[in-house]
Amino acid sequence: MNPILPQFESVFSIDCLIFGFDEGELKILLIERNEEPFKDLWALPGYLVGNDEGISHAAERILYELTGLRDIFMDQFYVFGEVDRHPQGRVVTVAYYALIRINGIKDLKPVTSFAKSASWYNINNLPEILAFDHRSIFDKGFEKIKQKISYEPIAFELLPEKFSLTQLQNLYEVILNKKLDKRNFRKKMLNYGILKELDEKEKGVSYRAAKLYRFDRRKYAKLFKNELTFGK
Amino acid sequence: MNPILPQFESVFSIDCLIFGFDEGELKILLIERNEEPFKDLWALPGYLVGNDEGISHAAERILYELTGLRDIFMDQFYVFGEVDRHPQGRVVTVAYYALIRINGIKDLKPVTSFAKSASWYNINNLPEILAFDHRSIFDKGFEKIKQKISYEPIAFELLPEKFSLTQLQNLYEVILNKKLDKRNFRKKMLNYGILKELDEKEKGVSYRAAKLYRFDRRKYAKLFKNELTFGK
DNA sequence: TTACTTAGTGTCAGCAATACACCCTATATT
DNA sequence: AATATAGGGTGTATTGCTGACACTAAGTAA
Secondary structure, eight states, X not given: OOOOOOOEEEEEEEEEEEEEEETTEEEEEEEEEOSSSXXXXXXXXXXXXXXXXXXXXXXXXXXXXXXOOOSOEEEEEEEEOOTTSSTTEEEEEEEEEEEEOOSSTTSOOOOSTTEEEEEEEETTSOOSOBSTTHHHHHHHHHHHXXXXXXXXXXXXXXXXXXXXXXXXXXXXXXXXXXXXXXXXXXHHHHHHTOEEEEEEEOOSOSXXXXXXXXXXXXXXXXXXXXXXXXXX | OOOOOOOEEEEEEEEEEEEEEETTEEEEEEEEXXXXXXXXXXXXXXXEOOTTOOHHHHHHHHHHHHHOOOSOEEEEEEEEOOXXXXXXXXXXXXXXXXXXXXXXXXXXXXXSTTEEEEEEEETTSOOSOBSTTHHHHHHHHHHHHHHHHTTSOOGGGTSOSSBOHHHHHHHHHHHHTSOOOHHHHHHHHHHHTOEEEEEEEOOSOSSOOOEEEXXXXXXXXXXXXXXXXXXX
């Protein structure tokens, strides 16, 4: 029943937490495995690192192969290296998160043979069981994102180029898992001075259209002064 | 000149940034290599992870072998996995930082054969050249510590159990690399309510002795509410 | 007793964080 | 044309934290 796969001594892999924000929901991309072990279970997309391939290169390659996307915001956040985390040998995995803009690309075709499908899951509604230790990887990565969103402008990586303040606030609310006050949120965001107000408005809504903004990377650089809590 | 060492295909190692605070200076522990490659150069203490050994276990073991210390505050902070970072093969290294209390243990005897000595270096006065990519590892790790000290109570891991506010402030100043105002620092620290004032005073000083404090882990738990910047 | 060295303390101003509720505007419906 | 609907957009008062700033207190050593 369980076909014996080639045994390996010690290899590295990359596993990716690919976050996307769509229709007010924060989602991650999972693949349905088509191979043992954990055949038919959902897993984080990931793959082995080549023998002559740098870790960060591998991460970008694997993301590209799965999503067709390049130049994506991604960073490693933890290494999972317990001896028994892979039933067939020693696999140390470097976990990355990636933040992508889901525009039209909701349904990604799995490119790799070991997956039979890929789909987006709301982070509050993941499959009960994930393959390997992928549940812990998710937990740890989501924690990081939560922390990071409070002091780095990662939210903008998840939104379209042009977005409304309401969209931005929704994203913060979903990640932080709490309601924020609309007036305070806007005051604070606009005060940072890192948003550029555009001459455009939302389209296709059946109510008053909201102004659109763009993240101003240039101005953001200035904000780097507030890195540290202590003043004098 | 350069003896050929056994070639390996793909292994992983741990490298440790071991921070200590002593006599008002922040230091890290370096070893002087006794083996090629980079013989006679200074390097971060580290070693290969065993084939049947978990990453975190290896980190603790390696730290123990080098310092004789257990139950130390340590955490991984980054993986360095470029193909050419080790001249003799593919070595992916998981970098950890560890924070230890230097009490009497200033001079550690190297336990491993590949080191001929170990010593503490002031972080502002490291050797010009470190082995491998250890300089980048230091830079990245020190950045993390800097950030972390502003929102997690890691400073206390570096101080003795009982410490004065002046000691604590010195440590912050050294890590953040700036002078802090004494009154503001004390006000802020004491307001957090995570310090327990003791009935003891400094001893052996030739001036007015300072009150000693202890970090109150229990009360700290409460402070976890301030994790996120947004209130309502 | 004096000199020296570090410990220890309070206030004010400015700004950011929070709490809170109503009118505006674009579209869809009748 | 009038009305309903749904989300867009706005201001103020309070409170608490941050940061600037300088002198006295206490202990030791000579």
